Amino acid sequence: MKKKIIYTYCFLLFFCNISAQQNNSIALKCGKLYPITGPVIDDGILLIKGSKIYAVGADISIPQNFRILDLSDKVVLPGLIDAHTHIGAISSRPLVVEYDANERTDIIEPQMRIIDAINIHDESFEKAVNAGVTTIINRPGSAALIDGQAVAMKTYGSKLADMIIKYPCDVKFALGMNPKVLFGQNKTRMGLAAILREALEKAKKYKEKWDKYKQNPEKNDKPDIDHELEPLKNLLEGKLPAHIHCARADDILFAIELAEEFNMDISLGHGYEAYKVADILAEKDIPVCIGPELLGWDQGKKGEIPVDLGGILARAGVRVSIQTDGIFQQNLWLQAAICVRNGMDFMDALKAITIHAAELGRIQDRVGSIEVGKDADLVVLNDTPLQPWTQVEMVFVDGRIVFEKK
């Protein structure tokens, strides 16, 4: 008898728990809604059911069981995405030994997994959430030629496993100055190219071995698993894209050449000189993630970066996203604002911190815009986005309010 009661109690508890999650039905009455992938909606209604967006539009009737949240004087945007960062792997406190974003023991280290280095309790995560940055693409690097595997993740959560959107989302490569100098050996671009080709050729042979085995598993011996070559094999099979850190235009062209040679899908990071090859990038539809430096003149360290780099690329038809590359996610708004101030179209700048960043990480089916079926990650603002005075009022991640301004 006693056992029965306990069972019933447990069952009830379990049921309540599930129903509580399913009952997360919220209707947002939004003053202005930027779906990003569609036109701006004035006085729109957004329905959240569970963790997903259930409906969105101007004339939607609110079902009975939905809790109504009146945001009629507010502006609603999809949660922001920082297209390249290292938070949690680099401590938010400077000069500390907790620097786990680079292994630096080999120049080719695709076996490194950024998820093994992320401290989700670092205060950067809280700062990101409070600034409305709900998704980040966290990558290793960029000291080595191949730095390891990246993850697309949410910034809010109590367990890394629950926060992951896609792992691995790409393999990080670095060309030019960083692997030349940071790795501690003085190499040349010729030398780096040779090492890179050799690694990819090795991966090609490894892939062929596996293909042969899979064709006839009974006759052929099963090849040994090689952790170093496994991610590269995924690249060559088209299962994973490569994200390539490059600054100079010739490095960008080399990246494109390499991608075609080995049939890889690529995206580019930083791309300070991408304006010189904007037409090629647009024609081949290669996404570029610019920043963190957004300078017109930068004291001679990284060459001349046009102050309107984002605008130039966007107008040429390149899908541009923006990165903070570090611990200041709250500056993602400012970076987009700088782009607008210097000539980038306002909507292009918004896309650069939402949908284009999602596309760069191949996670556009989950995040990056306000569309039915996508995760209910939202930012509520008190005024026009990107204006310096605009404040974040509320942040939703997976349909739950995770930040509310006091």
Place this chain on the structure above:
Amino acid sequence: MKFATVILCAVLCVLVSGDLFSQDIHNKMMVLQNGKLLTITKGIVEKGSILIQDGKIVKVGKGIKVPAGAKIVNIAGKTVMPGIILAHSRAGTRAKEWDSNENGDPVMPELRIIDSINPQNSSLTWLRTGGITTILVAPESKKVVSGQCALIKPVQGTIEDMILKFPAAVQFSMGEEPKKVYQPKRVLPSSRMGISYLLRKTFTETEEYMEKWQKYKKDPKNSTQPERDEKYEILSRILEKKLPVILHANRSDDIMNAIRLSEKFGFKIILDHCTEGYMVADEIGKRRLPVIITNVGTMWKTWEKQNHKVENAEILRKNGALVAFQVGEGSPYPEKDLLLLASVSLKKGFPREEVLRAITINPAKMFGVEHRIGSIEEGKDADLVILDGDPLNIKTNIVSVIINGRIYSDSVIKEQKKQTYE
């Protein structure tokens, strides 16, 4: 003959009435007509005009009578604000070669930043495209006393043409920056104790130097003339309160050390960065100290900036400090966009009109040049920025920049057009 005259007249008319913004004409007399004037010190004048003569503002207000021969520039629908002052920078001293720091002795007030500024350096014209018409150029903070700073205007010409005030201040530094240089060498100063000791020692020596000279001047016949020392000459001007000290201090204890030292020896300080200022805001506020704040945080490579908060500016202002803004060393964001970077403080309640003051009249007051620049007032230099809307709105463009009455049309828009990918 008649026909030719008509044609000639027509051509002349087109030339004269053409887009004046697109021409660099140094006109002796010019009237900017019917714009919205943000004078900073005397409120907003709607549909106001400004008469400029020989590089100075002669008249400001409504319905100014246009003198004969004056060039008329119609600015209807545009907004005019005073030229922006960048209160701390290394502009002009760095390109492929860096000339912003001298190695050697930790106390070198005799160094002059004007000897390192290259007027041809592209950063100067680049800053101008952001509406910046006056720049305080300072040597790096890697020494305890790193040299004399200059207030310059980014105009075409030699350094003499550019200087508004020199020396405008002397750069001092406390905390991590000098430690990073001298600690690895195992020489003084390797700690905060060492820095403070060195400053006390230097100023005591200066007092002795000044005494010697005073004694000599009282009775030149019966005493020998002391030797002139350039180092102590500059330092004695500081102790005479004729020259302020820009003091790089981030941590709250560095700030308090700086205040203590300035009160012991009696000199004027301007706190540079002042990152943890909010922790001792009452102490800074009750002394009405000027502060030049780095508003936007970036990836710090130093410990002493790790407690950076955007609230800092507003907390200090509320407590009574005189606030100005800078962009800060190694920022990944364009220094020319100071207007936008300063506006970020709006998020934490910094009032709109105060943002504009913090990049115009406040720094002018700090460096004692408020009679020359910082607002649209009669008698001041004609340093103006013409915009097509609210200066704090990111969608607003800078149309033209005027320095000493000369229109520089290398505006942001034009630069962009040049760089636009065709």
